Amino acid sequence: MAGATLRIAMIGTRGVPARYGGFETAVEEVGSRLAKRGHDVTVFCRPDPDGPGEEHLGMRRVELPIVRKRSLETLAHTALSVINPALRDVQVALVFNAANALLLPVIRARRIPVATHVDGLEWQRGKWGALGRRYYRLAERLAVRWSDDLIADARGIADYYRSEFDAATTMIAYGAPINHSPLADRLAPLGLEPDGYHLVVARFEPENHVREIVAGYAASGARLPLVVVGSAPYAEAYTARVEAAADDRVLLLGAIWDQDQLDQLYRHCRTYLHGHSVGGTNPSLLRAAGAGAYPIAYDVIFNREVIGHHGGYFTEPADVTAEIMAAEREPDRVRVAGAALQAAIRRYDWDDVTDGYEQLCHRLAARSPNPR
Template sequence: MPNLIVLGIRGIPARHGGFETFAEKLSLYLIGRGWTVTIYCQEDGCGEITESEWQGIRRIHIPVSRGGAAGTVIFDWKAARHALRQKGLFLTLGYNTAIFNLMQRIKGQINVFNMDGIEWRRDKWGPIAKSWFWMNERAGCWIGNHLVADHPKIKDHLATRIRSHKITMIPYGGDEITNANSSLLTPYGVEQGKFSVIIARPEPENSFLEMVRAFSRTTRNHKLVVLGNFTPNSNPFHRKVMEAASAEVIFPGAIYETTVVEALRYYSRFYLHGHRVGGTNPSLVEAMGAGCAVIAHDNHFNRWVAGPDAAYFKDESVCDQLFDQLLTDDAAVAQMKANSRARFQERFTWDQVLREYEELLNNWYPTK
C-alpha cells in the first residue's frame, strides 16, 4: 500500500489557507484510491509529539511554543527532522523552508515539491525575508526530486532555475457551487446581485487600495463587500484602504464559515481579484467555480486562470471605468458568469486536478 507523507502545511482539517484545503482534498482522494497518508500538524504549546487519526489520515502533531512566522519555521524544522524516520513518498507544499529538506535528500528520501508562487517578490516582505525566500526557492529547485508548478508562468519562472523536464504544471482546484443559502446574506445588509465582493489578504500587492478607491469615486447604488482581517489601528495600509472607502463599502472582517463565503460569491454581481503576484490563486478558482463575473488585475497570472472573457484593469482609472460600464450591463455580466463556469470546468475541477496529482505521485513512488 503506497504511503504519502505531507510536509509544509499547518495541518488538517483545513483552517488556514489554500494549501491546507488542497492537502485535505488530496489526502481523502488518495485514501479512497488505496493509499495511506500522513500529515504533519502544527500545534500551539509545549510537550511531546503525538499522533491521531482524522477520517483515515494519520496526523503527527508537533507542539511549538512560538507564534507567527518564527513558530512556523521551528515547526518545519522539527517536522523535517521527524520525517527522516518515515517511509514512503514525500510531498512538500511550499518552499519557504526548503533548506531543511536537505536532510531528506541526503538520506535518499524522494520528495516532490509544490513550489507555490514567487514569494520573494511580494511587497509585504522586507529585505531579510525576501532574501530568505529567494534562497529557499533556489534550494527547493535543487533539493526536490521533482517540482509542481500551479501555473504555466510559474513553470516558466522555475525553468530559469532548473531544467523544465523536472517540472510538472498542475493548477489548483475548486468545488463548483451551483446553489447557496441566500439568507446568509442578511447579516451583511446586502441583496442578491446588488453587491460585489473582494476576498483576499489585505496586502498592497493585492490591489486593495486601487479597487476600493475606484469603486468609491462616485455613488454606485451598489455595495462592495471587502473580506479580510483589517487592523487599522496597527496597520497603516489597512487604515489607508478603509479611509478611502465610501459609505457603500462594507468591511465585515475575515469570514471563515464556508457556507457564508459561498453565498457571498454565488450571489455577488462581481468578484474583484487584485492579485499581482502568484500563480493559480485559490480564491480566483473558487470564484469561478461559483460562477462569478470576474474583474481582475491585468497580468499573465490572472489572464491564464480567468481566461479572455473576464474584465481586466491595469490601474485604478480602468477599474473605475469597468464599474461604470458593467454595473448597468446585465447581458455582459450574464455572459461573464457563464464564461467563468466554462473555464472552471475546463481546467480547475478537483476531479481533474487530483487525478493528475495521483498520476505524478505514482510515477515518483520509491520502488525500494
C-alpha cells in the same frame, strides 16, 4: 488510479481543515481524495484549538507548535515536522512552499523522495524586507537543487523556473468547485441580497491590491456595496490603509470561516474583484469562477490563464472604477460572461488534480532520492 497504496506526508502548510489559503485548500482537497483511494496520508498542522483532533477526512493530523513571528513561523514549523517521528516509514513527502527548501536535506537524509510545490514568486511579496526577499530567491535555487521534483500550479510559474533555472516542473493546477446552488439565506444576516453587491476575498497584503480595489470602488458612483472578506496576521499597518481608503458603502467583514456563507457570497455577487498578482493559480479566483461570478482581476499572466476573455482586468484604481461602473450598467453582459467562465472552469477538476499528485507520488516512490 490503480496502483499500490502509499504512505504520503504533506508538509509546510498550516494544515487541515483548510482555513487560510491556497496551499491549505490543495492539501485538504488532494489529501482527502488520496486517503479515500486507500493511501495513508499524514498532514503536519499548526495548532488549532477548534481542530478535529487526530483525523480529518481520512487524513492523519499531526499538530506541532509554532514560533509566532512572521519571518520564522513557516520554517520553524517545517523544521519540527521533518524531524518528527510521524515521518518514519513515509514513502513520499510533498513539501509546500519553496521557502522550506532549506530543510529538504533533512527529508532526503531520511531516504524519503520529496517533491516541492514551489507556488508563486514569493520574493515579490511586499511584506518581506530586503533580507526576506534575498532568502526567498535563495530558497528557489535550493528547491531546484534538492527536490526530486518540482510542482507548478500555473504555466507562468513553470515558465519562470524554466527560464530562471533551466528546471523542469510537473504541472498540476488547483481544482475549482462548481456551485449552482440558489440558496441565499446566509446573505440576509449581512444585510445583502443576491446580485446586490461586489465582492473581494483576500488576505490583506500589498500584492493582493486590496487597498487599490477599495480606493477604485470609493472613487466610483457605484450603487451596490463592496463587501470585503479577509484579514491577515502581522498586517495592522496595511489593514489601516485599506480602512482609510474605504467609504460608508464598503463592508469590511474580516475573516469568514463559515464555508456555506462564503459559497453564497461567491455565488450571488455582481462582480468578484481579485487583486492577487504573484501567487500562481489562486483557489479563491477558481472558487469565484466555479460559482459563476464575473471576475475583475489584476492583469497578470496567472489570472489571464484562468479567466481568458470572460472577465475584466485592472492595474490601477481608475481601472477598478471603470469596470465596476460598467458592471452596474450592464448586468446582463456580466451574468452571461460569468456563466461562460463557470462552464470553462470545469477544466480545473480536483479529481484530475489528485490523479496528477497520485501519479507523481508513485513515480517518486519507485526511486530513491537523487540529485537533480
